[in-house]
Amino acid sequence: MFVHGIGGLRDAERELAGWTGALADGMRAAGHTALAERLTTTDADRCVFVSYADLFSPPEAQGGGATAEGDAGEILEDLLVELVAALAAEHSATEAPHDGAWRNRERILAHARAEADTSGQAQGSLSALRRALNVATTLMALKPWGGVARWATPKLMVGDLAQVSRYLARGEKDASGLTLDRRVRNRLHEALGDAPAVVVAHSLGTVVALEALHEHRAATPLLVTLGSPLSMRTVVRPRLLPQPPRTPERVDRWLNFWDKDDIIAVRPLLERDVAANAAGVLPRSSRVDSDGVWVHSAGKYLAQAAVAGPVAEALLSVSHG
Template sequence: MTSTDTAGHSFAYYADLFSHPEAQGGGEVGAGESDVLADLLVELVASLRSEHSKGVMPRNRAWHERERVLAYASAEAETADQAQGSLSVLRRALNVATTLMALRPWGAVAQWATPKLMVRDLAQVTRYLAREEKDSSGLTLDSRIRQRLHEALGDSPAVVVAHSLGTVVALETLHDRRAPAPLLVTLGSPLAMRTVVLPRLRPQPASTPESVKRWLNFWDKDDIIAVRPQLERDVRPNESGVLPCSSRIDSDGIWVHSAEKYLAQPAVAGPVAEALTAAERSAS
């Protein structure tokens, strides 16, 4: 479904599409998707370890403690025994998330809340990229999600702001759209995960859609989902030479991956407001 506010801004809502008939919420995965989630876990931890080893942090007690936690999370993520299927992988995901949360002193609340949020977001990316879960008309889950975004965008030029899984949805949807996008903003994006996400994007190779005139990508230093945040290293330009331009922001709080945290940053909200104002002037 889509909704439009009084200013004419449209929002694509698709969280309801992630609810299985037998379960509530977006954290469950089917048997055919568990391998994707397992690979996603391995790459997530490997990316964090790689960034840690290349960082400028002095190799003191804190550095070695972080390395110990990451090594433990890596061992949890790479557990080969998947005899219990998707339920086993979900347990692994929650274990890995809980271990990773020990990297920062977020307190007792984060120890149960944040891992569940992380697993929910990873599970949704997994289910989208699996391109399964057909409905009665034969449309897969990812097709139904992109259909929602197409409905929200309509046929006119549009400024597109996308978050998390929405950045994957937006990229694929904009490749099928002729109307220009003066600005694409991606927040907390998993697009640059080279093992799991990039190879599964459509079309291949990953590139800026021809309709996009400018692409700003924002990542938070504490956003555990936005690993390898420099999208311009992995995405090809469109024919106009447009590439994503990645910028780091720093938020505070337990779970900085939320869209609200990103949009509260002036560096993010400013360009969006300017692009919307320009688009409204052009339309008037």
């Protein structure tokens, strides 16, 4: 089962084909050619893509739900502050060559830090959404944040990142009283059913999958998280449900993959911030390296042999079990 991350409306069939194809490429690289061929032909129905992006548009604020100017807006600000801090730390950790490119990056980051800093500002002097747009505008001057990567405009960047804050705000109730995060998790429960499932989640989807699997009673032989923000200590980790964060009880194995250039995976070693379940299962984090400017994409992760190999082994184990 594939669980996507932030982003706009999706064509579920096209996404399923793309994710399955990338996973099959990774399986071939890992030596599982026969399974890769079956996965894209006769066994294609074994893969399910859970789409929930439509639930984020348009925003709902019924029943006192959060909006961009409420709890979700404050979380969005915190998210951008943490991303700026991570970029600044990465920049400071590198050798500081005295060239124009390094100095320009330092100047941009300093400007972003100043825009993200709300200390000393009168409450309400600048809306959370406007501050977020200002920071996003500055960050897009940096690679890979510019249009060559994922976002063409600051508004699109903030709109995508706002999905994280809206989910964690636990608001936006619908007419039946279900909050946005609950409606998102219900999509996963509908797809999971009662049979064992290998779950592969990306970006915001790792948050959704972790919380949904705590509520799920069937076995999960393998949970794979890709480019996960779960350990973001200001924004995500303290807002996860349940607290403190831990491995769901029915998860038998959890593999977490991160790319060194994936800024969404700010704190990639999840085992440092997640407790074990009763069986002692902890996430095991491994680094992968992808080519290109923008590495925070599910397809690039899935095409890695290190990612696809364990998925193939888990699928074969479930088939023979």
